[in-house]
Amino acid sequence: MTSKPKIVTIGGGTGLSVLLRGLKHHELDLTAIVTVADDGGSSGVLRQELQIPPPGDIRNVLVALSETEPLFEQLFQHRFETGHGLSGHTLGNLLLAAMTSISGDFVKGIREISRVLNVKGKVLPAANQSIVLKALMSNGEMVVGESTIPKHDGKIKQMFLEPPDVEPLEESLNALKEADLIIIGPGSLYTSLLPNLLVPRLQKELCRSQAPKLYICNVMTQKGETDHFTASDHIQVLLDHVPNLSLDYMIVNNRTVPKTILKRYALEGAKPVDYDKQRLASYGFQVISDKIIKYDKSVIRHDETILANWVIRILAMEKLKRKQDLYDK
Missing domain, CATH: 3.40.50.10680 (CofD-like domains)
Structure with missing residues (x-):
């Protein structure tokens, strides 16, 4: 075989x-x-408040590789539009955050959610911690944060990670x-x-x-x-x-x-x-x-x-x- x-x-x-x-x-x-x-939106809030890696990109990949009922996929991607504290969050992000808390580890949390979603393949974060993205602009200015970088005018000269030895x-x-x-x-x-x-x-x-x-x-x-x-x-x-x-x-x-x-x-x-x-x-x-x-x-x-x-x-x-x-x- x-x-x-x-x-x-x-x-x-x-x-x-x-x-x-x-x-x-x-x-x-x-x-x-x-x-x-990622440090914007729902992912950015969970990252800051719970001190976990941002779950948004992971969530999208898990859903893409899942072999579940379409309704369950829709549920996982549902974004709350009302409610104090819930507005802007997707259910999938919250579930990943909860599973991280239960398992004590972001990667373990992803594995458990992968089983629930019947994911075809492995989904791995680039690191088991959040990464801060920095951009050195052509004018010499250093812009910090993934969500902030595209909002700045000017040409990006070089990208950096913090910590650099992640x-x-x-x-x-x-x-x-x-x-x-x-x-x-x-x-x-x-x-x-x-x-x-x-x-x-x-x-x-x-x-x-x-x-x-x-x-x-x-x-x-x-x-x-x-x-x-x-x-x-x-x-x-x-x-x-x-x-x-x-x-x-x-x-x-x-x-x-x-x-x-x-x-x-x-x-x-x-x-x-x-x-x-x-x-x-x-x-x-x-x-x-x-x-x-x-x-x-x-x-x-x-x-x-x-x-x-x-x-x-x-x-x-x-x-x-x-x-x-x-x-x-």
Whole structure:
């Protein structure tokens, strides 16, 4: 009996959740390493009041990988809109906080909730503690806090973690060592991806891993983070922060966005990420361009089915390469 291909995904936010919704329908051994840098909204309140890592990104990934009834998923994602002290909180965040209190540990709490939700795969925080994200701006100003960084005008020069020597889970390091494919993104470049990649031992193991590495590029720029960014600009930021990172594949969108949707995003200061083909080619990895987006009520999302199918194709290509290498020897 052949074992399932081991896939490690790294990220946070809605992008990672969308990808995992597609991957869970395939015979894969999935591990998601998720950011714990969020300090806004419900997660920020629970983080501050209960001294636990922020549960929001973890919650979204758990729901994405769950195989429960849709009503239970809806219940887990329910956000209270009224009630003193409850308003703004999601039930899933509160349950994760409660399970952390019961088990005495955030990671144990995630494991227990994973059992309840019948999660297909492992969900691991980038660290078993909260991380404070800092951004050094091009004007020399230091901005502190994941939720604060996008609100500042100006270009981000460098990202930092506090504490700088935060430790990852051994389970995450082992997953990277055993991976058949490592996927970075999709997700906010500075506030969802880099908080994971800047964890020192996690970064070291990522760069040391012999597994092929795939980066899935965002399809829209983000105001305060990636204003006017091209696809290659995303790559350059990754390499600036993770100099030893060697990518093998990148997936970019080439589907045109309707003008009506563009107008709505323009109000938020966002526009499609330009697929600058020539500059991307200079990096030396394989660039896959496809129509990887869909529209949901004028909101652009990655298409989880198309992304998952590309992951399966990449695994097949890598398998053929290994066979060819053995033949050549």
